[in-house]
Amino acid sequence: MASRAASRSIARAASSAARSTLAIRALGVAPRFAARAAAPATATSAFQQIRGIKTLNFGGSQEKVYERSDWPKEKLLDYFKNDTIAVLGYGPQGHGQGLNLRDNGLNVIVGVRKDGRSWKKAVAEGWVPGKNLFTIEEAANKGNIVFNLLSDAAQRDLWPTIKPFITPGKTLYFSHGFAITYKHQTNVEAPEGVDVVLCAPKGSGTTLRTLFLEGKGLNSSIAVFQDASGHAHERVVALGVAIGSGYLYETTFSKEVYSDLFGERGVLMGAINGLFRAQYDVLRAQGHSPSEAFNETVEEATQSLFPLIGANGMDWMYANCSVTAQRGALDWHQKFYDASLPVFQDLYKSVKDGTESQRALDKNSQADYRESLEKELKEIRESEIWRAGETVRNLRPENAKK
């Protein structure tokens, strides 16, 4: 008992020491950060406002951005007062964009195949059959702004069904440059007399929704492929705000799809999975326990260090780790850069030459595509690293069973 009490008081002392170390570091680093943040404004005129468009300095390059402050809710409601937005598809994006548009007070309907998985999800989330939930054809017919948020493979397969409803004067909206850029693989051509635009949220539709509910926003890219009305650009900016974006930046259909397919196969999903797995396997092979290997690879990354990158950048995360860690990370990062650069170069090539898009189309148009994806996800879920992860997550104090 005595020794347990003693160790508890040592732990308390250690944690209060850790807290004060952090506080001292925060004080020490914060002024430097404040000075850095102010620097560009004096070096170049980083911020100008031209008719609601802001030109900002991104690490030395000027880019135009659009923000929601230029489109308050009343202006959005007035701008879209005569429009019906038909959201085709109710995957993560249909869900996030559809609900955010609805909560912003716009006239939205959803179109999905009758009684499928998405239909059921839409009903469960308050869309009413015959009122604002329809089949894909019915919704495409009723909407004058048509959001094509079907899976990229379904955008190819259903194009002959949807195309007759995309008549002159309408707006065809995508959240990916896929269908149009790889039109030799999808047969999706911009119909005459139609505005063809893109707004691609840079993150999961699930996050688009949760950030919107928290009053925050996910950044999105925007592009105009065809401007039949002469107002396509303004329309897509307004739509980008209406779906709950953070800031909007300019791209083209091909730049969006190349960067998006590259990023998700790379750092965002493919590469991070490979890196985590390789590090975990080395630790396990060297006799470390699953708990230690998982904490040292994933838990510390997601719970402690990566959020610091998000908050204030890579150097801030480094600055909040020990000098021992900083020395080692600064020495080793180049080796990881050198090892991965050729892989990223291969990946970009495979995206640009259409190999990746063709594979996604082929695989995801098979009748059993969801089952086979689920099978592969199950293999990940049941591998040791992620089973260990489940136990670790359950041990987070906030997840402790009351």
Ligand SMILES: NC(=O)C1=CN([C@@H]2O[C@H](COP(=O)(O)OP(=O)(O)OC[C@H]3O[C@@H](n4cnc5c(N)ncnc54)[C@H](OP(=O)(O)O)[C@@H]3O)[C@@H](O)[C@H]2O)C=CC1
């Ligand atoms: N996931 C994301 O967060 C992001 C996605 N995007 C892009 O947004 C678009 C939508 O993606 P996402 O929301 O992920 O959706 P998914 O790729 O998960 O596709 C989901 C929708 O496609 C429908 N669908 C699939 N096959 C068929 C078919 N043969 N007939 C009818 N409907 C079909 C599904 O309906 P059912 O349930 O009935 O099968 C479902 O409503 C894509 O272009 C994607 O690249 C852009 C940014 C991020």
Ligand SMILES: CC(=O)[C@](C)(O)C(=O)O
């Ligand atoms: C979430 C997102 O932006 C992705 C990873 O590109 C996608 O789901 O396609």
Ligand SMILES: [Mg+2]
């Ligand atoms: Mg993306």
Ligand SMILES: [Mg+2]
């Ligand atoms: Mg993507």
